Amino acid sequence: MKKILTSILSLGLAASAALAADTITAVKVADVASADAWSKAKFSSVTLYPQTAIHMNDKKANEANAADKAKKADIAAVYDGKNIALMVKWADGTKSVQGAYSSDTYSDGFAVQFAGATKGAQPLPYIGMGSAGRPVVVHLQKSTASVYEPNGNKDVSTQVNRQQTGIFGQELADYDAKVASLAKTDYERVFVAEGFRSLTEIKDGSVKSSASMTYGNNGWSGTVTRALKDDYVNFKGTVPVAIAVWDGAKMGRNGIKNLSGWVSVNLEGQKPDAKIVAETTEESKGDAAKGKEAVAANGCAGCHQVTSSDAPNTMAPSLANVGGYSTVAYLRESILKPSAVVVPGYNRNAHSNTPWYTIEKGKRVSTMTDFSFLDKKTVNDIVAYLKTLKAEVE
Template sequence: MKRVVEYIVALSLATTAALANNSIVAVKVDKDISNLKCGDKLIKEYAKFQEIVLYPQTTIKLNDKKANELNQNPKAKKVKVAALYDGKSVAIVVKWSDSTKDIQKGNKSDIYADGFAVQFANNPKDPNKLPYIGMGSKNRPVVIYLQKAVERVYEPNGDGIVGYQVNPHNINRFGKDLKKFEKRVDDLAIKDYQKAFISEGFRSMTEIKDKSASFNADMHYVDSKKMWGGMVVKPLKDQYLNLESGAFPIAVAVWDGKKLNRDGLKHLSGWIAVKLPDRNGGKALIEAVNEKVKGDIAKGKEIAITNCASCHRFKGAQDAPIYMAPDLSNIGGQTTAGYIRESIVDPNAVIVPGYNRNAHPNFAWYMIDDKGNRTSTMPPFDWLDQKSLNDLIAFMQTQKAEVEK
């Protein structure tokens, strides 16, 4: 049996171009990939990388003046993504350029790490109603695997070992005894930052600490190419995700520590369909993440200026207060046509919590009804006729940053 089995896939798409945008085909290998690492020969020889564009996250603005200044007018970023699987596990591999290698240090509070994350939709039933791309939404959870570049740092662990959290200069140890102490500190140190979270929207991210999310992550910087490589490997099926269908959705994010990127200040892809070539199904998902609505963009802009610009900001409309509503400047690069359509006609379906309501009480993005449910402050535009709706969606799909060269 050959080491790698590549399948010719009949995806039955309307056009072959649809597969090229937000879809990748996984390559099946006949070797266990659960312990795969960056730079392994298997990746170099068999990974089929697809170029994916990540757009700056502009839905909300970070409360950091310096960071915002460093990230003014950000451009979209090209990365390369590939997928491998062995029948039991899947590996998502990402490569992206970065002129500097930024490592987070435990003794610095103003230095941030380069990093990346892979987000999976938690078993979505309807490909036209995927979770909100920014950390999911209520009843549409996501699982996020995050890897950061950090130096070794000692922190007290769950066993209560705190005696080694002491500066070596403040202990009564010398010579070989001191070396033993320092080795023990190094053995106990956190050598890697890889975490798994489950989330249903802003400020709901919950770390999975009980080791029930089995996964492996890694990242490596290639100095000669000024490039990071990162990967996440996880089982096709666990208690959080079932990826054994014909295709499943992922999203990719990267952070640039030099530009003080962290939290929501990042570059983020839209939903990407990963096709497993030896499994049936997946056509509807692939079509959903690649749908381009046909409409009159000029008419759509007129509708947006008339109906959306008083609350939302987007290209050609910057009069609304910054905190009033989600910034739509990159909605065309990070969301599906289905998400835009649903948000227009039924804004209560997915509610983005927005800014801290205590800090910005005059700009609440939602209200709470008598039953404790959140309802959007945006009215439904379900009165739009089909042509006007398509025109508006077609215009919104043009809202995305220029891609850096």
């Protein structure tokens, strides 16, 4: 009897440990901006997968990212009466800060995406920046070098003769310190999006937020603080978030990034939103091996690159990491109702013969075959197989 009990107990423990990564508790604090706000925060590990759905038209960047692995990030959250703050820590051995005026270098950066909840957060928006009728708010922070250019001539650095440091040593040091203190460093943006091409920067001050990132110990630590309620969101109980990080050394930008799936952040002391938590933690019920056979039998690979070892296919998004950043509900819907969410072809112009959607009566209609004729079990099996499609952690 004792033996059975222990094994039941350990099963229970294993199950709750697995859940920990998908649900995070935002610890209630008096003020998220106070110095000790993070002292009680609990970090959880979240996996970020290479976003391979959309292929960029950049040979060098594609080569640099060809063998990409998934990354781990540690995230924690705190909240007070008004605001929620998230901290994200991830390893990056190559610190890349974009130079003030260079366009051929890329910066490290991160984003926290919130599911816009004013219209109801469910089903959760498409992970790649929302979808029609399902908006997201994206807080983006990049590391950029300090610049002080009051006249906009980009000539501040040329206004002193650096050969003369022997004579002007202290003055030059004072000058540099002054320039640094006046410099505006921040690249911080907030966007609202209902799909990739609809990305719109919010500049009217209607979102109160702040973000920052600091480098140390071979990695970054970034924070985003925003209101729990504004024109775009109204969070109670559970806040659905997703995290993206960019690696400047690998020419990361736009679509070249690592992305998590939706994660539920439960506000401590409030009743979690059971539906959102269920959607972010749902496990596939099917048989992945049977699903693999069904994918072959239904010709999915005719349009999709299914695993990263298959040749790229421009007919449709690559599914190589789709299991890493997609929910079970989203995958099921992709099969049964392809036009419910239409993934925007990033280089649509480059593949004008094989568009991913057509426009009918102003609405995007997916060119994917409608597989709603498949029986429920086969769909579950396919979803179980799709959930296995993801890169290993580096």
